Amino acid sequence: MIKSKRIFLLVLCSVILLMTLSGSASARFEYYEEEIKVGDGYQINNYVIDVTDVFLSDKLAVFKVYKNGADKPIYDDMIGINDTLNFDLENGEVDLKLLSVGSGVLNRVNVLITVKNVDIYLTEIVNGGHEYATYSGTPVIELTKTVDESNIMVDDIITVTVTAKNTGDDKATNVIFSDPKQEHFILDKSILEQTGPMSLDIGASQTVFVYMLKATEAGIFTLKSSTATFSNRANQAFPQALSTTPTVTVTAPEIPEVPKKNAVLELSTDVDSMNVKRNDQITATISIKNTGDAPASAVWIEMVIPQDLEYVSGDSTIEVIGGVPKIYMGSFGVQQEKEFTYTVKASELGTYTLTTKLSYEYDNGVDAESQKVSTESVTGNVYVQKGKYDALLEQPIYVYVLPIIAIIAIGAWIFHRHKQYKF
Amino acid sequence: MLNILMVGNGQCGNRILDAVNKQAFGGKTKFAKFYSNQKFKSRVETIAVNTAINDLKELKFTKGKDRIHIPHLHGVGANRNVGKSVFNDNKDLIMRQIEDRGRFDVAFVVTSASGGTGSSFTPMLIKELKERYDFPVYAIVVLPFREEGSLYLQNAAFCLKDMRDSGADGIILADNQFLKQLGGDVESAYNGINDMIADRILFLLDALDSEMMMVTDLGDFKTVMDGGAGLATIGFYRAEKDVPVKTAIQKALSPSGLLFSTNVYDEASRAMVIIRGDKSYLSIDDISNEVEKLSSAVGHVFKGIIVRNGEYPQVLAVLTLESAFELEKLYAIAVDAINQEREKKERVDSKKEVNKAFSQLDGLEPSY
Ligand SMILES: Nc1nc2c(ncn2[C@@H]2O[C@H](COP(=O)(O)OP(=O)(O)O)[C@@H](O)[C@H]2O)c(=O)[nH]1
Numbered sequence: 054m055i056k057s058k059r060i061f062l063l064v065l066c067s068v069i070l071l072m073t074l075s076g077s078a079s080a081r082f083e084y085y086e087e088e089i090k091v092g093d094g095y096q097i098n099n100y101v102i103d104v105t106d107v108f109l110s111d112k113l114a115v116f117k118v119y120k121n122g123a124d125k126p127i128y129d130d131m132i133g134i135n136d137t138l139n140f141d142l143e144n145g146e147v148d149l150k151l152l153s154v155g156s157g158v159l160n161r162v163n164v165l166i167t168v169k170n171v172d173i174y175l176t177e178i179v180n181g182g183h184e185y186a187t188y189s190g191t192p193v194i195e196l197t198k199t200v201d202e203s204n205i206m207v208d209d210i211i212t213v214t215v216t217a218k219n220t221g222d223d224k225a226t227n228v229i230f231s232d233p234k235q236e237h238f239i240l241d242k243s244i245l246e247q248t249g250p251m252s253l254d255i256g257a258s259q260t261v262f263v264y265m266l267k268a269t270e271a272g273i274f275t276l277k278s279s280t281a282t283f284s285n286r287a288n289q290a291f292p293q294a295l296s297t298t299p300t301v302t303v304t305a306p307e308i309p310e311v312p313k314k315n316a317v318l319e320l321s322t323d324v325d326s327m328n329v330k331r332n333d334q335i336t337a338t339i340s341i342k343n344t345g346d347a348p349a350s351a352v353w354i355e356m357v358i359p360q361d362l363e364y365v366s367g368d369s370t371i372e373v374i375g376g377v378p379k380i381y382m383g384s385f386g387v388q389q390e391k392e393f394t395y396t397v398k399a400s401e402l403g404t405y406t407l408t409t410k411l412s413y414e415y416d417n418g419v420d421a422e423s424q425k426v427s428t429e430s431v432t433g434n435v436y437v438q439k440g441k442y443d444a445l446l447e448q449p450i451y452v453y454v455l456p457i458i459a460i461i462a463i464g465a466w467i468f469h470r471h472k473q474y475k476f
Numbered sequence: 477m478l479n480i481l482m483v484g485n486g487q488c489g490n491r492i493l494d495a496v497n498k499q500a501f502g503g504k505t506k507f508a509k510f511y512s513n514q515k516f517k518s519r520v521e522t523i524a525v526n527t528a529i530n531d532l533k534e535l536k537f538t539k540g541k542d543r544i545h546i547p548h549l550h551g552v553g554a555n556r557n558v559g560k561s562v563f564n565d566n567k568d569l570i571m572r573q574i575e576d577r578g579r580f581d582v583a584f585v586v587t588s589a590s591g592g593t594g595s596s597f598t599p600m601l602i603k604e605l606k607e608r609y610d611f612p613v614y615a616i617v618v619l620p621f622r623e624e625g626s627l628y629l630q631n632a633a634f635c636l637k638d639m640r641d642s643g644a645d646g647i648i649l650a651d652n653q654f655l656k657q658l659g660g661d662v663e664s665a666y667n668g669i670n671d672m673i674a675d676r677i678l679f680l681l682d683a684l685d686s687e688m689m690m691v692t693d694l695g696d697f698k699t700v701m702d703g704g705a706g707l708a709t710i711g712f713y714r715a716e717k718d719v720p721v722k723t724a725i726q727k728a729l730s731p732s733g734l735l736f737s738t739n740v741y742d743e744a745s746r747a748m749v750i751i752r753g754d755k756s757y758l759s760i761d762d763i764s765n766e767v768e769k770l771s772s773a774v775g776h777v778f779k780g781i782i783v784r785n786g787e788y789p790q791v792l793a794v795l796t797l798e799s800a801f802e803l804e805k806l807y808a809i810a811v812d813a814i815n816q817e818r819e820k821k822e823r824v825d826s827k828k829e830v831n832k833a834f835s836q837l838d839g840l841e842p843s844y
Pocket residue numbers: 485486487488489491492552553554587588589590591592593594595618619620621624628652666667669670
């Protein structure tokens with residue numbers, strides 16, 4: 054038995070707790086005691102309770118309930134004193150109890166209005182009844198962001214226009230617009246900026262922002278939304294409105310491909326004879342021509358002379374640096390041509406080639422650093438053979454000394470005779 | 477070996493001397509002097525004397541030390557009187573040059589008769605030589621072209637006279653006028669004449685110093701030159717092919733071989749004929765026949781034969797003249813010329829009278 058007593062207590066406590074909790078959460082009551090003249094109405098949110106007739110003698114009154122100013126009432130009744138009239142309002146309900154009727158210039162009633170479970174944002178007496186009431190609605194702000202050009206180049210400028218239009222059924226109040234910073238663009242110029250706060254009547258349009266953006270990089274960009282926060286006439290705040298987001302395609306400017314220029318120095322080396330006798334001179338001619346379309350600079354020509362050949366002489370432009378004949382030219386213009394000659398002497402029999410090394414630089418007009426080129430040209434084989442008089446050199450000394458002595462003797466004799474016969 | 481002195485006076489003399497020196501080298505080119513020696517058989521000394529330095533400079537084959545310039549301010553012109561006084565002033569200089577060259581056996585002095593220097597120097601030089609030495613001295617004298625003018629003719633006439641008086645052992649004449657048929661311009665005519673004369677002189681010098689058959693020597697030459705009127709000329713022929721010696725002798729005596737216009741058979745008084753050549757051409761009979769022909773018309777004829785292997789016949793004839801018709805003719809024109817010159821001088825003198833009249837005004841001023 055004791056056990057059942059305990060369970061009963063627990064259940065009782067729980068019920069009480071539950072009742073307490075749910076009671077305060079589920080039922081909200083608000084009470085209004087009002088005196089309303091005949092012809093006037095009482096507005097709760099968008100509902101107006103018109104007092105259309107008061108019958109003093111009968112202690113009766115006629116009430117009509119209109120919603121949103123509609124022509125026909127959603128409810129009407131004639132009740133006596135202490136009678137209660139009940140109708141649904143939004144998600145809750147309203148009880149109207151007629152407390153008394155009175156007289157005056159106009160007859161009037163005293164009522165007790167009990168509003169249950171309704172979020173009340175407006176209660177007031179409306180002179181003239183429902184026809185003169187103001188009803189609050191939902192303003193809808195449509196924000197349109199447009200661009201004057203949606204395919205542009207980098208550095209091009211677009212004009213962005215943001216317009217707002219109230220397409221809702223209530224006036225928007227306390228409207229504040231904002232426009233975020235736009236990545237990939239920079240603000241070039243702001244022409245119009247109406248951030249508010251302002252109000253916007255039903256159906257009214259307003260140009261909010263006009264500004265110019267300059268595209269800084271290529272890509273397909275969707276502009277960010279402008280926003281608007283607003284309330285309705287009843288100061289109810291609405292979720293913020295977002296504008297449309299136009300897409301702008303920014304193309305990188307077509308940078309015309311600058312053709313690269315080249316300095317092309319054509320080099321050739323020729324010798325005057327492919328077959329020479331020992332100790333004869335070989336004249337080499339270096340020809341160089343710039344067949345490219347850019348001038349060359351820092352042109353070095355180096356004459357590579359084989360061991361058994363001896364550099365004898367050459368054009369005055371040739372300098373012998375460290376035993377190597379070289380030519381330096383600071384620049385060498387387009388289509389310029391030059392020839393250099395130099396002579397070498399072969400003191401040994403053999404087959405030789407003469408090599409010319411060429412190096413130069415040029416600016417190709419595109420790249421920052423200068424282009425470096427080096428080439429070389431080689432002559433055909435030069436055959437050095439025994440000289441015509443080489444055999445003489447191999448002879449004993451008297452073979453050529455005797456004729457020389459003879460020539461000197463003859464010369465001396467002629468000189469002597471010349472003096473003898475001179476007058 | 478003979479010692480021979482050869483002096484060339486004046487331009488003409490210098491140039492003939494130079495031609496002798498040139499031919500002595502044997503070569504035909506002007507370079508011969510550089511590779512060859514003179515082929516004189518004898519010791520030959522040549523001396524060129526002139527007052528005109530340019531004439532001496534022109535010479536090519538005469539040694540510098542053998543060209544003697546006698547300075548005279550304005551030259552001699554064609555004035556023989558000036559020439560004579562210049563010679564007198566420089567006589568010692570000239571004679572010392574000859575003295576320095578040693579002993580001589582014979583001397584030849586070459587000159588033109590009509591110029592200034594040579595024509596005046598030569599007779600005086602010969603006179604000096606004859607006074608100092610006893611070797612024979614012969615003059616080789618070139619007569620002018622007749623058209624060269626009265627002054628030249630006058631000079632030629634007086635020069636020849638002075639030459640006769642100088643004591644020369646003989647005067648060998650060469651006549652430009654007669655030799656002018658050699659043709660060409662004056663320069664090449666002169667060269668041609670000079671070569672002809674040089675050729676003959678060289679042949680003569682060679683002969684005088686050669687071994688000869690039938691012997692002709694310097695003594696014979698002297699004898700020939702002694703004959704006649706002291707005037708002589710030379711005839712010469714050198715065969716270029718196989719020519720009979722008879723023909724060669726005739727040609728040497730014909731006008732084409734002579735230096736002076738004469739009819740040998742009429743005018744010659746003595747002669748010397750030298751025949752040279754290969755033995756095969758030298759037929760003694762032919763030579764004797766031909767020489768006899770000459771000697772029957774002339775007086776004595778000396779002959780000499782020189783044998784030279786491989787040579788064609790060559791004949792030189794030295795002829796002294798008894799008379800010279802051509803020279804008489806020359807004197808006749810010369811006398812005319814002398815008269816003309818005198819008249820001209822008188823005209824000039826009368827002009828001088830006029831000058832005298834004018835000179836009265838010297839120092840006076842006209843007064844008005
Ligand atoms: N045969 C010959 N006669 C010449 C030559 N030169 C000049 N005469 C002649 O000589 C004469 C002039 O005498 P020239 O010797 O020139 O005068 P000089 O220098 O004052 O003695 C002229 O009658 C010229 O015709 C020459 O080279 N050869």
